[in-house]
Amino acid sequence: MPDGQDSRAAPRRRDMPRKAALPEGTPSLWEQPAESGRRLRAIRRTVSVVLWTLACIPVQSVLVRLPGGGKRRFARFYHRVACRLIGLRLRVVGAPAPDHPTLFLSNHSSWLDIPVLGATLEAAFVSKAEVGEWPVVRTVARLGRTVFVSRSRGRTGDEARAMRDRLREGGSLILFPEGTSNDGTRVLPFRSSFLAVADAATRVQPVSVVYDRVGGLPAGRRDRPDYAWYGDMEIGSHFWRLVHRPPAQVTVLLHPPVDPKEFPNRKVLSAAVERVVGEGAAQLRQNRPATPLAIPMR
Template identity: 75%
Template sequence: MEVVHPPLDAVHPVPAASRRRLPLRFRSPLPRLATEVFGLRPLGGRLRAVRRITCAVLWTLAAIPVQTVLVALPAPLGRGKVAFARFFHATLCRLIGLRVRVIGTPCTEAPVLFLSNHSSWLDIPVLGGVLEAAFVSKEEVGRWPVIRTVARLGRTVFVSRTRGATRGEADVMRARLAEGGSLILFPEGTSNDGCRVLPFRSSFLAVADAARRVQPVSVVYDRIGGLPAFRRDRPLYAWYGDMDIGTHFWRLARYAGARVTVVLHEPADPATLPDRKALAAAAGRVVAESAALLRQNRPAAPLPLLAPAAATPPGA
């Protein structure tokens, strides 16, 4: 005798949702790839970005007339333009939510030539808020709206990449150092993705002999959301290629808990190194070594600036 069993769905009805041909798919709120760090942020992130950008713009507009007056003052009374420029940059970092941690001490034996790695436009307010010095920047920055005004009020020295203008620009930098003013130079020559330090170009250090001291500086953006920043987070800080500053600023301003670490290495007399090539190699090694430690979330300390031969003893 054959026993006929009723269909399973007659005894235990199957929910309609489970009879769908395509399974349910859930989208993870977390980024799955390194390229997804620029994905959608919650509404709070947008409100945070609007608040930060508005405060940064208002602060800049309020500071421009003050710095204009300070720059116009005669030399004996013009010390305020240097101090106010540092105050402006330090305040700007706080307004955009970027916490600055400093390891080491800035050299005060002016004139000083500070040599730093370069990965973003953020390096300007970060270093400007730590060091009382003017920047050496590429000529293109002098043609950007608003930014060119801020840069000129900060007494930025603009340099071009044409060989014919190199001698005149070097004379301007030497004159600034001769006046007792310190300079911040990016010897890499360009910004990068923040995952490495490019070799320092010795041609940028032709004026090092006019400085009393040379101090290497390492800058690494090592926190985002209060947590260690990894390789996939570097594009949030790094500014390179065809990125535009407005979109880059908007994306970063939507995040909380951002931090940058600045390591001020031990200053040295440039005359103690044989030539500018040795200086470029020694400063690049010090900056790269410290930056690598910070990217690995390891503690870093100021390093001495030694000539390549002294940095690696024979038989080591």
């Protein structure tokens, strides 16, 4: 031992107090700031979209009572800002059909498809009747002139008539022919019965929607459940989990429109649109260049 140094001056390692163990699941010191940042981001996004919605409701309430396309343009503006506020960057490839009325047919993986397509297209949605019972959402849906369908056999005729009337008035519609949402990894078979009103439209346009980038990187299979909403998921908890996530990109691929009268029946039309929508979605999931796909005419 060096001269002048007392061996008692420095405690032996086994005599030093041990650091108390953190309870299982507690973030470490360097993880806590990141977790705090995510929570603040989630709160900021939630408050922003709620305030934006509350500010827009009275404006749209007036516009829906006035003639002209102001209500459709304002609805699109509302959805575009809402997407930005919740951290979604919108990329659109292709162009919507210039003809009215158009029946847009899209794949469906989440409630997020509503603001995404609402920000892209000047059209009303066809939605299941349960949406008309959700707090706040029902108000936004009604102000967007959503056509609600129960899909019960007893009301099929009345609901088809309501959709036809909307198309004959010159208003375009957005329809999800899968009939339900899914986990975002595939496109479910289209139900041709949903296309019974296609003959009332001037054009039918296939649309593929995929949430394809997260935090600037390509989205993988494990990322998609954070954006997909299906099964018995609750919309409130899904929204809260979503707003914690880094900014994401969603791509809307608009394929060339077709004249529904050029197809012999709705089953042929449904199969052709399903194939194009599925192939377009596969392009985006596989991070290939997004290219609108024409429906082969028979």
